[in-house]
Structure formats: C-alpha cells, structure tokens
Amino acid sequence: MLLIDCPHCGPRAELEFSYGHEAHIERPKAPEALSDAEWADYLFLRDNTKGVILERWVHSHGCRRWFNVARDTVTYEILAVYPMGAEPPALERKTYV
Template identity: 80%
Template sequence: MLLIDCPHCGPRSETEFSYGGEAHIARPLDPAALSDAEWADYVFLRDNPKGLIRERWMHAHGCRRWFNVARDTVTYEILTVYPMGAEPPDLPERRYP
C-alpha cells in the first residue's frame, strides 16, 4: 500500500485517494476540430513508462483537493508531491532494463 503525503492533510493511506491519470496532459483548445483519431489519441493514449511518471491524485476522503505526484512505477516510490498548475520538478529519469 502507498503512503501518499497530501500537501494539505499530511501522509495518508492510498485508500483515501482517487487516481486521476497522467499529469500535464493539455486538453485540446478546439475539441470539435479534431478528427476521431486525434480525439481517440487524446482520450485513450497515455505513456506507460517503466520508471518515472507524473500523475494526478485527489484526496477523496479528506480535503478533496487535487495535486500532482511524481512516482516510480517499478518501486512505487513517491519522489515528490507538488501542487496542480505548478511546473513539474526536474527529476532524473530512472531507467530499467
């Protein structure tokens, strides 16, 4: 089980949070102008790295606020937590065979 450090409430069990998907995905400015293939790419295609990923989480059973998490998908280690709208911190990429 993950221990997520909510920036507003402090460390809590992952069972209190809702996963919001990959962070820093910009919504298209004019969705109606996209082809079906482009819209499908936006909705469904996400990175699935082995290593560092930046994700959105919401403290559903707490303050109900959204924030970003940089996490290693291999070790599940949470490297940092940072606010929504903030630039992602510069972290070294982790490479796995």
C-alpha cells in the same frame, strides 16, 4: 499500500485517496480541427511508462483536494508532490530496461 504525502494533511494511507490518472494532458485548443485519430489519442491513449510518471491524486476521504504526484512505477517510490497547475519539478529519471 502507498503512503502519500498530501500537501495539506501530511502523510496518509493510500486508502484515503483516489487516483486521477496521468497529469498534464492538455485539452486540444481547437477540437473541431482534430482528426478522429488525434481525438482518440487525446481521449484514450496514455503512456505506459516503466519508470517515473506524473499523475493526479485526490485526497477524497480527507481534505478533498487534488494534487500532482511523480511516482516511479517500478519501485512505487513517490519522488515529488506538487500542486495542480504547477510545472513538474526537475527529477532524476531512472531508466529501466
């Protein structure tokens, strides 16, 4: 189980959180101008990164607030926790074969 450092409550068990999938996916400014393929890409297609990903979590059984997490999908190490709406911090991104 992950130990996630909630920015408001401190380190808590993963059990208390819900996963919000990939972060920083921007809604298209002009959805009516998109092709079906572009719309499908926005709605459904996500990176399947082996390495550091940026994702959203919500402390649903604690303070009920959302925040962003940078996590390595290989080691499960949480590299950074930062607020919603903020730019991701500069991280050293390991590459895996």
